[in-house]
Amino acid sequence: MYLLTDEIAFPPIEETSPEGILAFGGDLKPERLLLAYKNGIFPWYSHDEPIIWWSPDPRMILFPEDLKVSKSMKQLLRRETFKVTYNTAFERVIQACAIIQRPGQDDTWITTEMEEAYIQLHKMGYATSVEVWRDEKLVGGVYGIDLGHVFCGESMFSLESNASKYGFIHLVEKLKTTGCQLIDCQMHTNHLASLGAYEVPREVFLSYL
Incomplete structure (x- = not known):
């Protein structure tokens, strides 16, 4: 599973797990969030978890x-x-x-x-x-x-x-x-x-x- 760094970037969508998880970590800076949404990715996680980025299939x-x-x-x-x-x-x-x-x-x-x-x-x-x-x-x-x-x-x-x-x-x-x-x-x-x-x-x- 891909761990995000400070770089505002995401791995290819093809690397998404069968459950729909693409990556962990990173931050919720506006630049990262907007990049995510423009590429069909969104954050969804609980308070005791790291940030989890999703791109489910189907949508x-x-x-x-x-x-x-x-x-x-x-x-x-x-x-x-x-x-x-x-x-x-x-x-x-x-x-x-x-x-x-x-x-x-x-x-x-x-x-x-x-x-x-x-x-x-x-x-x-x-x-x-x-x-x-x-x-x-x-x-x-x-x-x-x-x-x-x-x-x-x-x-x-x-x-x-x-x-x-x-x-x-x-x-x-x-x-x-x-x-x-x-x-x-x-x-x-x-x-x-x-x-x-x-x-x-x-x-x-x-x-x-």
Whole structure:
């Protein structure tokens, strides 16, 4: 397995393990993170582990035009059940994503180091947040890396039923108008599959990227 040095570089994708691990170590400097995302690589690790860099095969993706919106979600959208904003509370969104309890997950992969790194990317204009509000309360959100033609989704949270899905749908509809051609969902979840995302071979994803 490849151990990164201070050099801002990654090994060839072909060296990725069957589990999807490409390398260990390095740091979360903005330059390294942006290089990673531009090459289909992302960090994912727990607080007691070194930084682990992934490029899974297959890869979960969503073309904006393939977004599926259920009848019940369409009703919520028509009623404007929630208010949606962008980039008004990035730090609160990433912190909420870090602490929310998820089924089958005992620990968070969004470490303090990760929070600080993505907040820095947000200040640089690369990391985007979507906030979902009920009155004045933040009840859901999504954040990710915006490469222009590709949006790399990182995490979402929901304190009310359908809040994160509501925000994600708003995000996809907005991305349709900005020239975004693909949403990188990284790994399969039933939640994302219900919205129209599906898996493709890594080489196909990289050709899109």
